[in-house]
Amino acid sequence: MINRIVVGAHYGLKDWIAQRATAVIMAVYSVLIAAVLLVVRPGTFEAWQGIFANGVIKFLTFLFFVSLFYHAWIGVRDIWMDYVKPTGLRLSLHVLTIAALVGYTAWAAAILWRL
Numbered sequence: 001m002i003n004r005i006v007v008g009a010h011y012g013l014k015d016w017i018a019q020r021a022t023a024v025i026m027a028v029y030s031v032l033i034a035a036v037l038l039v040v041r042p043g044t045f046e047a048w049q050g051i052f053a054n055g056v057i058k059f060l061t062f063l064f065f066v067s068l069f070y071h072a073w074i075g076v077r078d079i080w081m082d083y084v085k086p087t088g089l090r091l092s093l094h095v096l097t098i099a100a101l102v103g104y105t106a107w108a109a110a111i112l113w114r115l
Helices: 012-040 045-053 055-083 087-114
Strands: none
Touching: 012 045, 012 055, 045 055, 055 087
């Protein structure tokens, strides 16, 4: 009998699609925000604040950050699974990565909705 290790076998296509989708969201947002910045040309804090006072821009910016963090999670998780062999260390790295990314998401929300 051959022992097979099937770690991560169920990710595949779903994660590939998720990474492409998040990349598209980030690319579209980057073009949109660049266009807004070229038109508005904010030179003061108040001008920057005015751009992000718009609920749509605020939501799209938050969507960008959520996409960025999910995109990062997929990539970093795959690195930990491929290159870190001790299970305890790999689990610890997964937990630390998740904690950091959730913290970054909360921080982004706090910044955006504090404006």
